[in-house]
Amino acid sequence: MEITIQHQIEKTLHSFIVVNPHSLTSKEVNTICEEMNVSAILVNGKYYKK
16 A cells, blocks of 8 residues: 655655555664655654654
């Protein structure tokens, strides 16, 4: 399933393919954080830290 995340400061949109958008794996979180150049993300109300 595809999710889209907006960078909080830059306001750019980033799309990623994940297995379950309601429960990201640590590999998915690390990949997303590295590609967005951030240390944490908020997806569907859940906070994930690299």
